[in-house]
Every structure is written in C-alpha cells, then in structure tokens.
Amino acid sequence: MKKLILFIVSDSVGETADLVAKAAASQFRQGLETVLIKRFSHVEDESQLDEIVYLAKQQNAIIIYTLVKSAMCQKLKQECRIKEIQCIDLLGPIIERIGMELGEKPLEEPGLVRQLDEDYFKKIEAIEFAVKYDDGRDPRGILRADIVLVGVSRTSKTPLSQYLAHKRFKVANVPLVPEVEPPEELFMIDPAKCYGLVISAEKLNFIRRERLIALGLKDDANYARVERIEAEITHFNNVVSKIGCNVIDVTNRAVEETANVILSELTNRHS
Known part of the structure; x- marks a missing residue:
C-alpha cells in the first residue's frame, strides 16, 4: 500500500492547513489511512524552513503551507523548487486576490484568525x-x-x-x-x-x-x-x-x- 506524507508548515498553529489536508485525503477510499500528516507549527525563521525542506526531501513529502509573510513564502517556494519538492500554498493566492480587490497590503501577522x-x-x-x-x-x-x-x-x-x-x-x-x-x-x-x-x-x-x-x-x-x-x-x-x-x-x-x-x-x- 502506497504511503503519502504531507508536511503542514505554518507560522501559527497550522490548524487551517491540517483541516484542509484531512478534508482532501478523506475524498479517497484509503486516504486517511495511507496519508501521514506531520505538522510544523510556529515556523518563524528561514533556518527552520531549510530543515523542513531537507526532511521533506528525505521522506519524499509534499509540503502544504500557510505562511502569511511574503518573504517566508518566497524562501520556501525557492527551496522547494531547488530540491524538486512539491509544495502547495493555501493562503498566498487568496491573500493576493483580496489585496488586489481591496487595494490594500496584507498585515502579514501570523495568528490573527x-x-x-x-x-x-x-x-x-x-x-x-x-x-x-x-x-x-x-x-x-x-x-x-x-x-x-x-x-x-x-x-x-x-x-x-x-x-x-x-x-x-x-x-x-x-x-x-x-x-x-x-x-x-x-x-x-x-x-x-x-x-x-x-x-x-x-x-x-x-x-x-x-x-x-x-x-x-x-x-x-x-x-x-x-x-x-x-x-x-x-x-x-x-x-x-x-x-x-x-x-x-x-x-x-x-x-x-x-x-x-x-x-x-x-x-x-x-x-
């Protein structure tokens, strides 16, 4: 049976990405049994991202992240691209679209919700x-x-x-x-x-x-x-x-x- 590992990376608790990942996995007959979710909470500096990307490469994991700081998002995307790791940004596109519609820049403060x-x-x-x-x-x-x-x-x-x-x-x-x-x-x-x-x-x-x-x-x-x-x-x-x-x-x-x-x-x- 194939096992899939998902890394949840968040600058807050990570509940949002965790729930989304579980909701997605539940759509497959053996999803919740074969998908292993590991959560990395309160990731606030780039050195932590380096360690997470290294582990993801070793374990052939997919990274799902909810990072509100644009610099951290860019760093993670860059490292995943270099290491050829799949990553999914849950918040970035939504925040970008809302910002465009409102004509405002996001606060980029973790944990506000x-x-x-x-x-x-x-x-x-x-x-x-x-x-x-x-x-x-x-x-x-x-x-x-x-x-x-x-x-x-x-x-x-x-x-x-x-x-x-x-x-x-x-x-x-x-x-x-x-x-x-x-x-x-x-x-x-x-x-x-x-x-x-x-x-x-x-x-x-x-x-x-x-x-x-x-x-x-x-x-x-x-x-x-x-x-x-x-x-x-x-x-x-x-x-x-x-x-x-x-x-x-x-x-x-x-x-x-x-x-x-x-x-x-x-x-x-x-x-």
Whole structure:
C-alpha cells in the first residue's frame, strides 16, 4: 500500500492547513489511512524552513503551507523548487486576490484568525454568563462577574447586561425588592465593580403602567403605583448606600448611553 506524507508548515498553529489536508485525503477510499500528516507549527525563521525542506526531501513529502509573510513564502517556494519538492500554498493566492480587490497590503501577522476566534468565544461566554445570571437567578454569579448591576424592576438591567456582554464583560444583575433581602454576595464584592441604576418615580410609573397595559392588565396595579415605586427607590438607596457602589441615573438615558458611562469609568480606572 502506497504511503503519502504531507508536511503542514505554518507560522501559527497550522490548524487551517491540517483541516484542509484531512478534508482532501478523506475524498479517497484509503486516504486517511495511507496519508501521514506531520505538522510544523510556529515556523518563524528561514533556518527552520531549510530543515523542513531537507526532511521533506528525505521522506519524499509534499509540503502544504500557510505562511502569511511574503518573504517566508518566497524562501520556501525557492527551496522547494531547488530540491524538486512539491509544495502547495493555501493562503498566498487568496491573500493576493483580496489585496488586489481591496487595494490594500496584507498585515502579514501570523495568528490573527486565532485571535479573532478567541475574541469571538470570549464574547459568547460573556453573553451566556449574562443570561445565566440575569435577574438574580443565581447569586453565585455576583462573585464571578466583571460588572454587577442592581436596581428596581424596569431600570433596563437585562438589556444593559446584554449590551455589556457584547463588549466581552461578564455581567450579573440583581433586582432590589423591599420584601426580599438582597443576596449577601452583594456586600462581599469590590464596590467598584457594582453599579446601581436609579430612575425617577414619575418615569418609572409611566414605564410600568405601559408594561401592564401591554400585558393586557389594568394600569392601576400596586406594581405601578407611585407610593409603591417610592418605597422601592427608598429601599434601593439604602442597599446601594450599604454596598458603597456608584449610582447612575438612567431616567433619560438610553441603554447605550448608560453602558458608555460604565465603560468610560472602567477605562479611566485602568489607564
């Protein structure tokens, strides 16, 4: 049975070329059994290329590479031509075509796609965290969060949590209700990562009445009465005073504006 050796050469991890090689080999009945793949990752200088080409010649291997630096690509092509070794450039032609269409030169920085993947998964993790620890469902999330939001009902805690999660922050939010003792975890965290969201009684009265109407209920329920709202705000003030956290008035602020206040403060704190 004939054996074929493929050398995967990359200035990053080499996952892209490895997957492409396996996908191609899988198209043959005995491809995955007879094709041996050897990966050479993080190849960053020409001396490494010389060694790889030497080995490829000894083992009669085909080189498949994903090198983003043009100088390294040219070096490998030249050495393969001299040694009469077959080589396949997976990225070069695509990068060249995209550059021509965009009128730009490539960055030639290895590992950028991996950085993008890590950034993407960090955002997904933050979004899942915000969902899991929304509305005080599990107070354990308070201790794990980057940002903790507290406030009475209808102060945009959930949409603000999701907005900040898309910025890759793990956010937990906790509703404050006079009849329910706030979780003890709120008083165990660094007050600097906690933000209280306050709103005027008049504005909250309007929001809650509209909410009740949208649900097909009467708008004079206790939930929307000014006296009830004022009692909730008093309770809120007592709790945030005990926590010692910052308070943001969201009365006339959009979610994005409130988020920018928090993000600006975090940036200033770490600058």
